[in-house]
Amino acid sequence: MDAIKIFAPATIANVSCGFDVLGLCLDAVGDEMIISKTAEKGVKISKIVGQNLPLETENNVAGVAVLALLEKYGEVDCGFDIEIYKKIKPGSGIGSSAASSAGAVYGVNKLLGEPFTLSELIPFAMEGERLASGNAHADNVAPALLGGFTLVRSYDPLDVIKLHSPSELYATVIHPKIEIKTADSRAVLKDTVSLKQTVTQLGNLGGLISGLYSEDYNLIGRSLQDVIVEPLRSVLIPNFDKVKEFAKEAGALGGSISGSGPSIFALSKGKETAEKVAIAMAKAYENLDIEFDTYVSKLNPEGNKIID
Numbered sequence: 192m193d194a195i196k197i198f199a200p201a202t203i204a205n206v207s208c209g210f211d212v213l214g215l216c217l218d219a220v221g222d223e224m225i226i227s228k229t230a231e232k233g234v235k236i237s238k239i240v241g242q243n244l245p246l247e248t249e250n251n252v253a254g255v256a257v258l259a260l261l262e263k264y265g266e267v268d269c270g271f272d273i274e275i276y277k278k279i280k281p282g283s284g285i286g287s288s289a290a291s292s293a294g295a296v297y298g299v300n301k302l303l304g305e306p307f308t309l310s311e312l313i314p315f316a317m318e319g320e321r322l323a324s325g326n327a328h329a330d331n332v333a334p335a336l337l338g339g340f341t342l343v344r345s346y347d348p349l350d351v352i353k354l355h356s357p358s359e360l361y362a363t364v365i366h367p368k369i370e371i372k373t374a375d376s377r378a379v380l381k382d383t384v385s386l387k388q389t390v391t392q393l394g395n396l397g398g399l400i401s402g403l404y405s406e407d408y409n410l411i412g413r414s415l416q417d418v419i420v421e422p423l424r425s426v427l428i429p430n431f432d433k434v435k436e437f438a439k440e441a442g443a444l445g446g447s448i449s450g451s452g453p454s455i456f457a458l459s460k461g462k463e464t465a466e467k468v469a470i471a472m473a474k475a476y477e478n479l480d481i482e483f484d485t486y487v488s489k490l491n492p493e494g495n496k497i498i499d
């Protein structure tokens with residue numbers, strides 16, 4: 192195999208009470224990438240369509256992720272060319288940098304004959320996140336590589352677990368077209384949390400994970416509460432409370448900020464409800480002078496995939 196075309200999925204990080212640890216993979220939105228072996232050694236980003244992003248390998252998230260992989264792999268007798276067709280807007284909160292980083296290492300690993308497992312690719316893709324936001328978080332790249340819901344049990348040492356995804360769970364996302372940089376969104380966070388907040392958050396995270404395994408949609412809904420990060424970040428997102436309220440009224444189990452925002456997500460049981468939730472979320476934005484997109488997506492159980 193000398194070339195590969197892949198779908199590099201969007202992801203939702205910080206799934207409510209799971210700041211920096213809980214992520215999920217979407218199916219309905221993602222980038223495309225073509226990765227080819229070249230006679231000339233090195234890693235070249237030859238084309239980026241759809242967004243104005245750096246082509247220099249060391250300044251591109253896909254480039255640095257592949258360089259990290261190759262450093263670990265050792266001597267290779269070819270180079271790699273990467274074309275990126277961006278559909279996910281950077282700064283949207285649905286894992287734009289993660290899609291490129293995870294997609295690139297997934298593709299190069301395939302072309303090398305899969306020397307690394309999907310889990311082993313996570314640290315390489317995290318280098319792309321470090322370049323994008325100054326923080327090598329894994330809650331977008333892990334679901335992009337493993338699919339479904341993933342939990343970062345530990346960062347040091349890195350320990351990522353793929354969780355069970357209930358079959359009828361759908362995500363609805365509204366993306367207001369304002370940019371919130373992850374670095375800025377991290378800057379509003381506090382270094383300390385109270386014991387009371389910690390107890391509430393732990394209960395909800397445990398409840399959410401239990402709800403995923405038992406496919407108890409009511410428990411999932413009760414557990415989708417973030418008392419630590421959402422209150423600090425939601426002020427950056429116009430009409431955040433209204434979107435959440437309208438989504439719940441339309442039948443959503445619950446929701447929160449997608450990644451570091453500005454996108455807001457809601458989870459629902461079934462596609463029909465998720466579609467009603469999209470209409471309700473859009474209604475919460477109708478009187479604002481801000482353009483937005485909405486997406487309804489089932490969970491993507493496999494993450495990156497080869498297309499064509």
Ligand code: HSE
Nearest residue numbers: 204211328373450451
């Ligand atoms: N966990 C990361 C953060 C996700 O909130 O900074 C960024 O998409």
